Amino acid sequence: MKEVETLWDEVRELSLGSNSRIQRLDSPPTAVEFLREFVSQNKPCIINKANLHWPALSLWTQLSYLSKTLSSSLVSLHLTPNGRADSLVKHPSLDQLCFASAHVQQLPFDQALQLVLSTDSKAVAYLQQQNDCFRSEYSVLGSDCDEHIPWATEALGCYPEAVNLWIGNHLSETSFHKDHYENLYAVVSGQKHFLLLPPTDVHRLYIRHYPAAHYSYSQDMLDCALELEKPAIHVPWCSVNPYPSPETRETEMAKFPLFFNGPKPFECTVNAGEILYLPSMWFHHVRQSPDENGVTVAVNYWYDMQFDIKYAYFNFLQSIHYKSPHDPTLSEIECEDLGYDASVHNLRDEVRVDTLALNAVDAKQDNEDK
Amino acid sequence: MKEVETLWDEVRELSLGSNSRIQRLDSPPTAVEFLREFVSQNKPCIINKANLHWPALSLWTQLSYLSKTLSSSLVSLHLTPNGRADSLVKHPSLDQLCFASAHVQQLPFDQALQLVLSTDSKAVAYLQQQNDCFRSEYSVLGSDCDEHIPWATEALGCYPEAVNLWIGNHLSETSFHKDHYENLYAVVSGQKHFLLLPPTDVHRLYIRHYPAAHYSYSQDMLDCALELEKPAIHVPWCSVNPYPSPETRETEMAKFPLFFNGPKPFECTVNAGEILYLPSMWFHHVRQSPDENGVTVAVNYWYDMQFDIKYAYFNFLQSIHYKSPHDPTLSEIECEDLGYDASVHNLRDEVRVDTLALNAVDAKQDNEDK
Numbered sequence: 036m037k038e039v040e041t042l043w044d045e046v047r048e049l050s051l052g053s054n055s056r057i058q059r060l061d062s063p064p065t066a067v068e069f070l071r072e073f074v075s076q077n078k079p080c081i082i083n084k085a086n087l088h089w090p091a092l093s094l095w096t097q098l099s100y101l102s103k104t105l106s107s108s109l110v111s112l113h114l115t116p117n118g119r120a121d122s123l124v125k126h127p128s129l130d131q132l133c134f135a136s137a138h139v140q141q142l143p144f145d146q147a148l149q150l151v152l153s154t155d156s157k158a159v160a161y162l163q164q165q166n167d168c169f170r171s172e173y174s175v176l177g178s179d180c181d182e183h184i185p186w187a188t189e190a191l192g193c194y195p196e197a198v199n200l201w202i203g204n205h206l207s208e209t210s211f212h213k214d215h216y217e218n219l220y221a222v223v224s225g226q227k228h229f230l231l232l233p234p235t236d237v238h239r240l241y242i243r244h245y246p247a248a249h250y251s252y253s254q255d256m257l258d259c260a261l262e263l264e265k266p267a268i269h270v271p272w273c274s275v276n277p278y279p280s281p282e283t284r285e286t287e288m289a290k291f292p293l294f295f296n297g298p299k300p301f302e303c304t305v306n307a308g309e310i311l312y313l314p315s316m317w318f319h320h321v322r323q324s325p326d327e328n329g330v331t332v333a334v335n336y337w338y339d340m341q342f343d344i345k346y347a348y349f350n351f352l353q354s355i356h357y358k359s360p361h362d363p364t365l366s367e368i369e370c371e372d373l374g375y376d377a378s379v380h381n382l383r384d385e386v387r388v389d390t391l392a393l394n395a396v397d398a399k400q401d402n403e404d405k
Numbered sequence: 406m407k408e409v410e411t412l413w414d415e416v417r418e419l420s421l422g423s424n425s426r427i428q429r430l431d432s433p434p435t436a437v438e439f440l441r442e443f444v445s446q447n448k449p450c451i452i453n454k455a456n457l458h459w460p461a462l463s464l465w466t467q468l469s470y471l472s473k474t475l476s477s478s479l480v481s482l483h484l485t486p487n488g489r490a491d492s493l494v495k496h497p498s499l500d501q502l503c504f505a506s507a508h509v510q511q512l513p514f515d516q517a518l519q520l521v522l523s524t525d526s527k528a529v530a531y532l533q534q535q536n537d538c539f540r541s542e543y544s545v546l547g548s549d550c551d552e553h554i555p556w557a558t559e560a561l562g563c564y565p566e567a568v569n570l571w572i573g574n575h576l577s578e579t580s581f582h583k584d585h586y587e588n589l590y591a592v593v594s595g596q597k598h599f600l601l602l603p604p605t606d607v608h609r610l611y612i613r614h615y616p617a618a619h620y621s622y623s624q625d626m627l628d629c630a631l632e633l634e635k636p637a638i639h640v641p642w643c644s645v646n647p648y649p650s651p652e653t654r655e656t657e658m659a660k661f662p663l664f665f666n667g668p669k670p671f672e673c674t675v676n677a678g679e680i681l682y683l684p685s686m687w688f689h690h691v692r693q694s695p696d697e698n699g700v701t702v703a704v705n706y707w708y709d710m711q712f713d714i715k716y717a718y719f720n721f722l723q724s725i726h727y728k729s730p731h732d733p734t735l736s737e738i739e740c741e742d743l744g745y746d747a748s749v750h751n752l753r754d755e756v757r758v759d760t761l762a763l764n765a766v767d768a769k770q771d772n773e774d775k
Contacts, residue, residue, distance in 0.1 A: 042721040050713045066437050071562055075445035076713035192441055235717065343420045343446035347605065348718035351412040355725070 039238060039357045043298055046235045050076055057081055057231070057303040057311075066189035069312075074190060074217065077314045077345055079231060081303060085310035086221045091179035091334075092308060095223050098148065098328050101176075105144035110172045111164035112147040113137035115250055116259050118159035118206035123245060123272060126261060134245040134270040135261060137161070138252045152329050154204050158256055162202035169198040169334055176200075180334055184219045184310065187338060191217060195336040202332050209321040211240055211273035216337035218313040222305045225331030226324040230277055230300040234316040234349045238357040239293040241274035277320055305333075315340035316349055409608060409727045413668055416605045420446055427451055427601070427673040427681075436559035439682075444560060444587065447684045447715055449601060451673060455680035456591045461549035461704075462678060465593055468518065468698050471546075475514035480542045481534035482517040483507035485620055486629050488529035488576035493615060493642060496631060504615040504640040505631055507531070508622045522699050524574050528626055532572035539568040539704055546570075550704055554589045554680065557708060561587060565706040572702050579691040581610055581643035586707035588683040592675045595701030596694040600647055600670040604686040604719045608727040609663040611644035647690055675703075685710035686719055 047053045058080045064072065073080050086092065094100050113120050120137035138158075142150075150160035164172065169180075183194050196216065213234070220227070232239065247268040251260045275294045279287040288295040300320070305311045307326070313319055323331035340346075417423045428450045434442065443450050456462065464470050483490050490507035508528075512520075520530035534542065539550075553565050566586065583604070590597070602609065617638040621630045645664045649657040658665040670690075675681045677696070683689055693701035710716075 038721055038724040041724065042717055045717040045720060046714055049717055050711070067440060067560060067562075070437060070440040070445060071560065071711075075440060076711055078713070190437060190441065192437075233714065235714065235721075341420070341441075341446055343448070344416055344603065344605065345715060345718070347412055347415040347419055348715070348722070350415060351408055351605075351722065352718070354408040354411065 039352075039355070040297075042235050042352070043239070046233050047298060050078055051233065051301070053298075055299045055301050057301055059083055063186050066186050069186055069190045073312055074314065077234070077316070079301070079314055079317065080312050081305060082310045082312070084308055085184075086181065086223075087308040089180050089221075089223070091176070091223050091332075094179055095332055096326065096328065098330070102145045102148065104175050105173065108144045108172060108175065109141045110144050110147050110162060111168060112140050112142050112150060113161040113163055114140060114150075114158040114252055114256070114259075115161075116158060118161070118204075118208055119210065120161065120207075120250075121212065121272075122208075122210035123274065123276070124261065126246070126248060126263070129246070129263075132245055132274075133248045133261070133263065134272050136247070136249040138250040138259070139164070140252075148202070151202060151204055154206055154329070156256070158252060158259065159204070159206045161204075161207040163199065165197070165199050167197040167199065169200040173200050180221070180223075184221075184336055187217070187219050187312075187336070191338045193339055195219075196339050197337040199335050199337070200332075201335070202330055203323060204329055204331070205323060205325050207323065209319075211275055211277070211318050211320045213316050213318050214337070215315060215340055217315050217340050218311075219336040219338070220305065220311040220313055221334050221336070222307050222309055222311075223332040223334060224307050224326040224328070226307070227305045227311075227331060227333055228322045228324065229303050229305065229311065229313075230320040231303070231313070232300050232318040234318070234345075235352065236297070236318065237349070237353050239275070239291075239297050240318055241291055241294070242271050242353075243274050244269040244271050246270075273318065316346070406725075406727055409722075409725070410667075412605050412722070413609070416603050417668060420448055421603065421671070423668075425669045425671050427671055429453055433556050436556050439556055439560045443682055444684065447604070447686070449671070449684055449687065450682050451675060452680045452682070454678055455554075456551065456593075457678040459550050459591075459593070461546070461593050461702075464549055465702055466696065466698065468700070472515045472518065474545055475543065478514045478542060478545065479511045480514050480517050480532060481538060482510050482512050482520060483531040483533055484510060484520075484528040484622055484626070484629075485531075486528060488531070488574075488578055489580065490531065490577075490620075491582070491642075492578075492580035493644065493646070494631065496616075496618060496633070499616070499633070502615055502644075503618045503631070503633065504642050506617070506619040508620040508629070509534070510622075518572070521572060521574055524576055524699070526626070528622060528629065529574070529576045531574075531577040533569065535567070535569050537567040537569065539570040543570050550591070550593075554591075554706055557587070557589050557682075557706070561708045563709055565589075566709050567707040569705050569707070570702075571705070572700055573693060574699055574701070575693060575695050577693065579689075581645055581647070581688050581690045583686050583688050584707070585685060585710055587685050587710050588681075589706040589708070590675065590681040590683055591704050591706070592677050592679055592681075593702040593704060594677050594696040594698070596677070597675045597681075597701060597703055598692045598694065599673050599675065599681065599683070600690040601673070601683070602670050602688040604688070604715075605722065606667070606688065607719070607723050609645070609661075609667050610688055611661055611664070612641050612723075613644050614639040614641050616640075643688065686716070 060080055060082045063082050063085055115137045122135060123132045124135045126133045147160065147162055151162055170177065188194055247264040247270045248261050251262050275291045276287065277300065325331050430450055430452045433452050433455055485507050492505060493502045494505045496503045517530065517532055520526065521532055540547065558564055617634045617640045618631050621632050645661045646657065647670065695701050
């Protein structure tokens with residue numbers, strides 16, 4: 036079905052550019068420009084020097100400032116054995132891939148930060164919680180950043196639905212996924228490295244249902260188990276790891292030819308003081324480089340998206356069964372295929388349950404027992 | 406392929422509303438509102454009292470004012486035997502449907518207007534030319550209207566590419582088609598009655614290639630011939646007439662079940678003083694009711710559209726071969742099917758050649774001999 040491949044190319048030719056680069060703006064756009072050139076077109080951009088005026092940019096490079104200011108704060112720490120929360124991993128007893136969430140623990144900030152900094156321990160720690168944590172757990176830092184992004188707020192006609200803080204080290208990475216939000220992602224220190232794919236490339240990520248599991252650490256953090264959710268839950272997730280290890284590279288490329296042989300993802304690095312506009316429904320994979328203190332710090336603003344014709348077109352595209360003629364191994368992926376009905380049903384569920392009370396994973400749950 | 410039908414419903418459920426009504430605004434939107442709520446979402450609206458301040462609204466109801474002001478102007482008059490230019494008609498010798506364009510004649514305004522008013526003659530006359538005629542043939546009327554629609558110009562970031570004037574009687578109607586422009590359609594006197602279908606309904610209009618022809622009147626206007634273009638040209642056009650005559654109704658409904666059995670078109674009447682925002686790529690069918698002078702007068706502003714992800718999605722959708730299980734007669738339509746390659750090729754051609762020098766029909770030509 037070459038129509039799908041034509042779509043991948045046409046989106047790039049018409050509006051995104053085929054050089055796989057994200058457009059950079061020298062100064063923040065007006066609300067009208069932002070809407071016309073980016074939101075309406077579902078097109079990402081990076082705004083240089085967008086948040087250089089935030090006190091956070093100088094204050095937060097002193098970790099002692101953060102420790103002092105947050106000395107009485109309990110924060111959510113995500114722990115994984117390898118830095119990969121919300122990603123696919125082979126379950127030891129099932130001998131099958133599952134979707135693994137982090138072990139989440141509430142800790143005093145200083146203790147949590149020490150764990151983020153100790154990159155040689157048994158657990159990789161990541162300070163983050165996608166539940167508006169910046170305005171709850173970290174509310175004492177509020178005045179160090181803008182409460183919202185003024186031109187985005189004016190354009191989108193609402194204040195952010197959630198503002199999240201992320202403090203991690205170089206080991207943490209986020210696997211390919213999409214969010215049902217317009218996302219303004221501001222880097223405060225270090226660098227974030229994004230791989231981006233437009234929603235039109237959905238088939239290239241081989242979204243399939245995987246059994247959900249979570250890491251569970253012992254009290255002393257020396258032992259970690261991967262526990263399947265009970266009752267069983269299946270989560271639709273992107274199957275592709277864009278950076279396979281040298282040993283698995285060949286197998287992965289054979290399993291996911293649409294990804295590895297198709298157009299390159301858009302690649303960009305967002306530096307301290309810059310904001311990435313990550314449009315709703317874009318697939319993104321994130322890695323990071325730390326600053327001289329060993330951490331990458333970012334604040335992202337989630338604004339409600341419009342569930343409009345673009346969203347309806349996406350659902351339609353995703354509902355089309357697409358199998359490339361060069362894709363002989365699709366059926367061999369060790370997971371359940373995401374059929375038409377499941378997909379549409381699930382997407383609608385996502386919209387319904389995507390509230391702040393639930394984190395991104397919960398929102399994508401598809402309880403088989405329902 | 407029920408996915409296509411799901412798409413029709415989803416666009417209505419998510420954003421347009423399923424009551425088949427077009428949203429009405431009590432006052433013109435700001436540029437930001439217009440972009441956010443309508444352009445970005447590819448969603449029509451009608452703005453009440455949008456152009457009540459135009460001098461045209463009172464001046465043009467006196468036809469003597471128009472005749473006097475335009476006394477030295479040559480204007481383009483479109484002549485057809487039935488009021489249906491750019492529509493499908495059975496060719497007498499071919500015994501096959503063809504796409505018939507009007508006979509276009511340059512006449513002094515007063516003489517042309519008399520022909521529009523004489524609805525009992527052998528020809529139905531329509532003063533219109535979609536080549537920016539308001540700013541060329543009718544430039545002496547320029548100060549009677551706004552040169553552009555300020556909030557639309559600010560939102561879309563450009564001035565109109567073309568401004569067209571339409572003066573017709575109750576017999577003229579425009580068959581279903583779409584334009585590659587954002588359209589702001591202002592009614593000055595009488596009423597315009599629109600049927601609208603979103604781009605996602607493309608399959609419901611059975612776009613097929615038809616041999617192009619044009620009406621040709623004798624000098625005395627008593628004889629009219631329908632002449633096929635030579636060399637032959639085939640034009641992709643919507644096959645559906647939403648108002649079939651009682652005699653043909655049953656056949657038409659059997660031929661085009663996706664149209665007649667699917668969701669109703671959005672129906673709206675635009676009154677003098679009101680502006681319809683008709684988003685790019687929406688299919689529209691137009692009829693009109695005259696004022697007390699016997700004419701309907703309107704001015705429309707075509708602004709450049711963005712060829713963005715929405716446009717790419719549309720091309721993809723159109724390229725999908727869709728045949729409803731309830732559609733046994735599709736292959737019986739007396740015309741060439743619009744196959745995948747032809748469609749994509751043609752759409753790209755449209756973009757390339759869609760300049761002001763060409764009218765809407767020319768822009769859709771697909772010369773078989775190429």
